[in-house]
Amino acid sequence: MAATSTRDRILDALQRILIRQGTAAVTLESVAAEAGVSKGGLLYHFRSKQAMLQGLTRRIDEDAEAEFAQATREGVDVVRYFLQTSLPESDEEAALYWSVIAALRSGEGLTDDGTEVLANVFNRWSELLTDYIGDPVLAETVRLVGDGLYLSALSGLPRPDPDLLRRVFDRILEQVAATRGA
Template identity: 60%
Template sequence: MSSTTRDRILDALQQILIERGPSAATLEAVATAAAVSKGGLLYHFPSKAEMMTALIRRLAERAEAEFRQALEGDEGVTRVFLRVSLPQTSQEAALYWSIIAALRGNEDISAEAREIVHGIFARWSHLLHEEIGDPVLAETVRLVGDGLYLSALADLPQPDPAVLRALTDRLTEQAAVPASSREAVPAEEPRQG
């Protein structure tokens, strides 16, 4: 657990979101779980929306580390994106599911928090398009990753690990082919009708 009171509060919020979901993350419940008074919590976070925004900022820092790894590491953007599209633990999946539920619920989420989440997804899209060069293939990779992510969060059936590895390998190999060497995808003719 983090050492500062502010971090303890965010840790408590995160644990409540994981265990009980966004509706259980009241100021009182978070204060109790963080072992601070409600006044102490309000000193750091005057509202639930500000507390949720701070947690989303903290998760965005993790995303920034993933962006750096994708850009600076040996794996490349496509492989890192597909790898991090699957939550590593059930707790991570529950946390992100709760955040998506809170975003969908339109309560206690600031415009800043929404922009941060949107920015993370937009940044991955930009990095994929930049690395791949082919907009159709870049969107295919993005949609596969987003589908893996949402399927995992919703606890839907997951692909066989061997198939997932083969899928990741195939998309990574295709992404590595220079755009000028790929077959052009003809534009679809408008239907007459």
């Protein structure tokens, strides 16, 4: 098993601080201490807080690319996959993305490049859904349902009733099947 790189340890530490305390607690010193590296060691990989946050957004982009690859492999229903992955898998994942969104909204530490990386994730899903469904209006409806579920979960709102959510997904999937079969 390969050892975790120092860069990954720093990004993992950044994530933990974002989850526990939010963007205001992120400093070069706090991340270095959490990662178990010297400030100089951190600066070797990331020259600033902004660079660390950009590194994290790049990691999120890489994770999203892996999801896109999974969603587009042969035999996968892109709509079903998108809807099923629209709810964060854990409270930790939700807290991380909420912190990144908060950093985006505040402008703290994220450049246009960081914002562009995250916008790319949303745009890629729109493209995949439109290509798969063939109807841009229905694709946008699906994306908005998924985004609504995701952002509701991130903000700590209660999850929808599982039976009702299953029926919502079923209705959407029926509509997609009818559209694709037309």
